[in-house]
Amino acid sequence: MYEKPILKVRHLHKQFGKGCTQCQEGHSESLQKNYCPKCGTVYACRDVSFDLFPGEILGIVGESGSGKSTMMQCLYFDEAVTSGEAYVNDSDLMGKNMFELSAQQKRSIRNHKYGMVYQNPVHGLKMDFSSIGNIAEKLIAAGKRYVNEMEATSKNLLDSVHIPLFRMKEEPQNFSGGMQQRVQIAKALSNNPPILFLDEVTTGLDLSVQANVLDLIKKIQRELGISxxxxSHDLAVIRMLADRTVVMLNGSIIEEGLTDQILEDPQRAYTQQLVYSLI
Structure with a gap:
């Protein structure tokens, strides 16, 4: 494995609600899963720490409500963390906790360092813009100004995700779910991000469409070396894509390791249950 992680996350904590004396740290046995029945606080992420290495696909798996999507939203600055640290191995950001940066600095990271593909394409695309217009919007945010250059880049990206170019001026709201996800992937790649986040990207898609989207993700990772x-809540998706896997339950990481190791020799009862449900 590489020496330096490209992304380092430490002690990420996200709660919805103020908490009370019953559920504050040290009283977690009073929680029902990650919910306090007394004050209604939800502890969505609890002390989440992991590393992402250059060129690696890291899988985050867990049931609905395990905190994995909230964690992703915190990393992409869609949600403010309650506490925690995140560092990107980049000369401009060295030693800076990204969660403590200004709104402008966070926006710059989203425009230049990160790409995001949401479970629901409505969150990642403007459905009443053309497909090429969606990509141009991201390019403009990343500082591009030349129309011909942006059009050429957009066409290349749409072609690479198998969107017919004669449909590039159509709005994504006219497309199937699988095509919308592919436009979203093209948009997320337009700023050449070193780090790409993918949140439940195959949920709700037909099996054949799922397979096409997963093949596309693997091809992109292989050709571009993006981390x-x-x-996903689906271990079959993680098995196909991930080099390493982190298992989350009730807001906490309960197991992590090489994906093959997690699948062949799961240590925790919950992970065993996940793996056996695949067989």
Whole structure:
């Protein structure tokens, strides 16, 4: 494995609600899963720490409500963390906790260092813009100004995700779910991000469409060497994509390791249950 992680996350904590004396740290046995029945606070992420290495696909797996999507939203600055640290191995950001940066600095990271593909394409695309317009919007945010250059880049990206170019001026709201996801992937790649987040990107798609999207993700990773964090509740998706896997339950990481190791010799009862449900 590489020496230096490209992304280092330490002690990420996210709660919805103020908490009370019953559920504050040290009283977690009073929680029902990650919910406090007394004050209604949800502890969505609890002390989450992991590394992402260059060129690696890291899988985050867990049931619905395990905190994996909230964690992703915190990393992409869609949600503010309650506490924690995240560092990107980049000369401009060395030693800076990204969660403590200004809104402008966070926006710059989203425009230049990160790509995001949401479970629901409505969150990643403007459905009433053309497909090429969606990509141009991201390019403009990343500082591009020349129309011909942006059009050429957009065409190449749409072609690479198998969107017919004669449909590039159509709005994504006219497309199937699988095509919308592919436009979203093209948009996320337009700023050449070193880190790409993918949140439940195959949920709700037909099996054949799922396979096409997963093949596309593997091809992109192989050709561009992008580091990816892939969130899924589906271990079959993680098995196909991930080099290493982190298992989350009730907001906490309960197991992590090489994906083959997690699948062949799961240590925790919950992970065993996940793996056996695949067989």
């Amino acid at each position: 990816m964090v892939v969130v």
